[in-house]
Amino acid sequence: MITLRMGRQVHDAVAxxxxxxxxxxxxxxxxxxxxxxxxxxxxxxxxxVADLGVGDGAMLAQxxxxxxxxxxxxxxxxxxxxARAAARVPLTTVHAGAEHAARHLxxxxxxxxxxxxxxxxxDRAALLAQARTLLAVDGVFSLVTTTGEGGSGFMAWxxxxxxxxxxxxxxxxxxAADRALACSHVPATYADLEADIAAAxxxxxxxxxxxxxxxLPDAEAAYRFGFEEGWAANILTVPGLxxxxxxxxxxxxxxxxxxPLRFIQVVEMLEIGRALPSADxxxxxxxxxxxxxxx
Numbered sequence: 001m002i003t004l005r006m007g008r009q010v011h012d013a014v015a016x017x018x019x020x021x022x023x024x025x026x027x028x029x030x031x032x033x034x035x036x037x038x039x040x041x042x043x044x045x046x047x048x049v050a051d052l053g054v055g056d057g058a059m060l061a062q063x064x065x066x067x068x069x070x071x072x073x074x075x076x077x078x079x080x081x082x083a084r085a086a087a088r089v090p091l092t093t094v095h096a097g098a099e100h101a102a103r104h105l106x107x108x109x110x111x112x113x114x115x116x117x118x119x120x121x122x123d124r125a126a127l128l129a130q131a132r133t134l135l136a137v138d139g140v141f142s143l144v145t146t147t148g149e150g151g152s153g154f155m156a157w158x159x160x161x162x163x164x165x166x167x168x169x170x171x172x173x174x175x176a177a178d179r180a181l182a183c184s185h186v187p188a189t190y191a192d193l194e195a196d197i198a199a200a201x202x203x204x205x206x207x208x209x210x211x212x213x214x215x216l217p218d219a220e221a222a223y224r225f226g227f228e229e230g231w232a233a234n235i236l237t238v239p240g241l242x243x244x245x246x247x248x249x250x251x252x253x254x255x256x257x258x259x260p261l262r263f264i265q266v267v268e269m270l271e272i273g274r275a276l277p278s279a280d281x282x283x284x285x286x287x288x289x290x291x292x293x294x295x
Contacts, residue, residue: 010236012080020058033062040112041138046071050110052098053118057085099126102133110134116144120234124185128200141272148188150264161257173253180235203275210267219255
């Protein structure tokens with residue numbers, strides 16, 4: 001399938017310059033690890049962990065550094081990312097997409113399932129169903145995603161410099177961005193995500209929210225953030241377009257905007273479990289909303 005093949009090529013390209021050691025990803029890893037180490041059920045064995053978008057393995061490394069004894073499995077669509085993760089932490093690697101995780105992993109076998117920043121590429125309902133299948137009865141599903149709640153600054157920038165212009169190449173860039181946004185499964189709001197979680201037979205147990213001001217001073221910084229760090233890499237997944245051509249167009253495209261570009265990145269960090277059969281959904285939602293929030 002062309003889209004899947006191109007998607008994997010894009011993620012392999014992201015792996016070349018991927019940075020998990022600073023910025024939003026590093027802060028997320030630190031906060032999530034500290035919370036999960038306290039919450040994940042301890043047994044007389046290593047904790048079974050499945051990371052459904054393992055990337056470079058930074059999240060697993062953070063959990064290990066925080067003192068979680070674990071037996072880890074990492075899935076990713078990128079062989080390059082899997083190689084980076086395996087060089088970083090001991091784990092079993094699986095070359096597959098998160099939406100097919102249950103084809104490769106045993107059901108109800110994992111004390112901790114991770115899915116961080118993959119909803120731009122993976123259908124929400126499919127991901128939640130996979131996580132519920134893999135999760136042990138008292139296990140924890142750690143879901144981290146951005147939402148559309150802080151993106152108004154970026155959308156206004158895209159509108160002003162790309163959508164409204166008559167320049168044909170800028171309009172192509174706008175069309176690629178709009179296609180990526182339309183294919184994304186990132187929720188518009190937390191309420192949308194919460195409703196999907198409940199519909200999947202899951203329940204939010206704890207929630208932290210990061211609101212991170214992003215300021216990109218120039219086109220080079222915008223390219224690094226959007227493509228080398230992966231935040232907008234799905235723009236490059238265009239069927240029939242060679243990756244090198246897409247990268248060249250993206251480099252040209254970001255130079256057409258005005259800088260600095262400022263917006264807020266809203267990140268929801270959720271700890272989720274199986275819903276209790278007798279749970280009152282209204283009470284569950286109220287409890288989730290009252291959980292401590294960070295950021």
